[in-house]
Amino acid sequence: MTKIQDLDKLDKEILSILMKDAKIPYTDIAKQLFVSGGTVHVRMKKLEDLGVVKGSRLEVDATKLGYDITSFIGIFLERSNLYHKVIEEVKLIPEVVSAYYTTGNYSIFAKVCCKDTMHLRELLSERIQAIEGIQRTETLIALEESINRPITLTKD
Amino acid sequence: MTKIQDLDKLDKEILSILMKDAKIPYTDIAKQLFVSGGTVHVRMKKLEDLGVVKGSRLEVDATKLGYDITSFIGIFLERSNLYHKVIEEVKLIPEVVSAYYTTGNYSIFAKVCCKDTMHLRELLSERIQAIEGIQRTETLIALEESINRPITLTKD
DNA sequence: GTTGAAAAATTCCGCCG
DNA sequence: CGGCGGAATTTTTCAAC
Numbered sequence: 001m002t003k004i005q006d007l008d009k010l011d012k013e014i015l016s017i018l019m020k021d022a023k024i025p026y027t028d029i030a031k032q033l034f035v036s037g038g039t040v041h042v043r044m045k046k047l048e049d050l051g052v053v054k055g056s057r058l059e060v061d062a063t064k065l066g067y068d069i070t071s072f073i074g075i076f077l078e079r080s081n082l083y084h085k086v087i088e089e090v091k092l093i094p095e096v097v098s099a100y101y102t103t104g105n106y107s108i109f110a111k112v113c114c115k116d117t118m119h120l121r122e123l124l125s126e127r128i129q130a131i132e133g134i135q136r137t138e139t140l141i142a143l144e145e146s147i148n149r150p151i152t153l154t155k156d
Numbered sequence: 157m158t159k160i161q162d163l164d165k166l167d168k169e170i171l172s173i174l175m176k177d178a179k180i181p182y183t184d185i186a187k188q189l190f191v192s193g194g195t196v197h198v199r200m201k202k203l204e205d206l207g208v209v210k211g212s213r214l215e216v217d218a219t220k221l222g223y224d225i226t227s228f229i230g231i232f233l234e235r236s237n238l239y240h241k242v243i244e245e246v247k248l249i250p251e252v253v254s255a256y257y258t259t260g261n262y263s264i265f266a267k268v269c270c271k272d273t274m275h276l277r278e279l280l281s282e283r284i285q286a287i288e289g290i291q292r293t294e295t296l297i298a299l300e301e302s303i304n305r306p307i308t309l310t311k312d
Numbered sequence: 313g314t315t316g317a318a319a320a321a322t323t324c325c326g327c328c329g
Numbered sequence: 330c331g332g333c334g335g336a337a338t339t340t341t342t343c344a345a346c
Contacts, residue, residue, distance in 0.1 A: 007221075015216060022178050022212040025340055036314050041342070054215040056178040057306055060171060064208045065163075067307060072258070072265060087302045094308035102228070104296035109228060113307050140260035146243045150213055151223060151269050152250035181321055192333050197323070 007052070010035065011043055012153045015052070018044075019150040022056035062113055069114040070145065073128065074106035074138040082133035083107060089131045095123055106138070163208070166191065167199055168309045171208070174200075175306035178212035218269055225270040226301065229284065230262035230294040238289035239263060245287045251279055262294070 010033065017029050026040040033040070047053045062070065077086060083101055090099055090110060099110040114120040120139075128137060166189065173185050182196040189196070203209045218226065233242060239257055246255055246266060255266040270276040276295075284293060 015214065015221075018214040019216060020211075020213065022214045027340060037341080038315075038343085039313055042313080050220065052217055052220045054217055055176075056212055056214050057176065058171065058174040058178045058212050059210040060175060060307070061208055061210055062307060064206065065171075065307070065309065070256070072256075091303055096303055097305060097307060098301070099303040100226070100228075100298035101300040101302060102296040102298050104294065106296065108302075109296060109298070110303070138260065140258040140262065140265060142256035142258050142265070144257040145254070146257060146264075147247055147252055147255040147266070149253060151216070151218060151221070151253055153221065183321060193322080194324085194334075195332055198332080 007047075010039075011047060014040055014043055015047065016153050018056075019153075066115050067113040068116055069120050070142040071112055071114070071120060072140040072142065073110045073112060073124070074140070075108040075110065075128075076105075076135040076137065077107040078133050078135045080107055086131055086133045090128075093123070093127050095119075163203075166195075167203060170196060170199055171203065172309050174212075175309075222271050223269040224272055225276050226298040227268055227270070227276060228296040228298065229266045229268060229280070230296070231264040231266065231284070232261075232291040232293065233263040234289055234291045236263055242287055242289045246284075249279070249283050251275075 013033055014029055017024060017032070026044070027037045030037040030040045044053065075086070077083065086108065087099060087101070090096055090108070093112075095112045095114055096110050097113055099108055101107065102109045112120070112123065114123060120141075124137065124139065128134065169189055170185055173180060173188070182200070183193045186193040186196045200209065231242070233239065242264065243255060243257070246252055246264070249268075251268045251270055252266050253269055255264055257263065258265045268276070268279065270279060276297075280293065280295065284290065
């Protein structure tokens with residue numbers, strides 16, 4: 001398993017820059033960090049090969065695309081060993097953008113994006129509650145997204 | 157306010173491709189969608205100007221960077237009108253990657269990334285619980301990230 | 313880690329339907 | 330006006346040092 005010890009300050013500085021904006025040219029980063037463009041390229045190649053970098057994504061404004069309701073759904077299972085079976089069903093629902101197996105109140109915790117309240121209601125009653133093994137769910141509706149940012153890497 | 161009516165099928169197809177991988181060259185997208193590279197460029201410029209595209213981010217494997225514990229923290233406020241004041245304090249904590257104002261059990265719902273359980277314990281007791289206006293918190297630890305993907309845009 | 317040169321992509325602009 | 334095509338500029342990529 002690969003760990004931090006393989007990463008030096010330069011690797012982390014490159015990552016910090018690209019985590020905020022993946023489209024910054026390597027040549028710009030090279031200038032900022034006083035190394036050559038080739039070096040940035042080699043480091044990124046290494047980080048990709050190590051699996052530290054998994055890819056890049058465009059950040060979009062869900063509201064402007066018509067997805068007005070972001071909500072979190074806490075799922076209670078009938079038995080906790082149903083987790084894998086249930087998560088496979090959840091994966092088939094495109095509105096689910098993330099899902100975690102968690103300790104605490106819920107067994108599964110998912111984030112979903114819906115167009116409006118009707119869409120959310122249908123999703124809950126017809127798609128999620130319909131999954132075998134789910135006992136009940138609790139929904140938290142996000143009224144405002146106050147923070148959404150990448151991890152801050154420490155310098156050392 | 158800008159809405160979907162300004163976006164046609166081509167815009168959405170471009171977005172769908174880039175939401176999965178922001179580094180795909182515009183020329184490749186142009187080939188896939190049978191338009192010129194210039195057109196993809198113009199559309200993306202429009203989408204950025206409209207604020208539909210907010211930026212791009214590198215996806216990293218937090219575990220490989222030494223952040224082993226992802227958890228969700230539900231925050232109960234003493235009074236709900238303390239929201240803005242509290243969220244400003246929460247913003248100052250770098251381990252918090254997202255936070256939402258929510259309906260339901262909690263007033264604020266945050267996601268945090270910590271290096272280990274000790275780091276999480278310190279964060280909770282010394283940084284979060286120390287914020288004035290927070291009554292109590294509930295923590296859900298994510299044992300496994302099963303799904304993490306962009307919204308699926310519908311074709312129409 | 314660096315350099316430099318070839319290949320590719322971005323970006324801009326004039327032209328056309 | 331939106332889309333196309335080509336040319337100038339930048340960036341990526343890769344070999345040799």
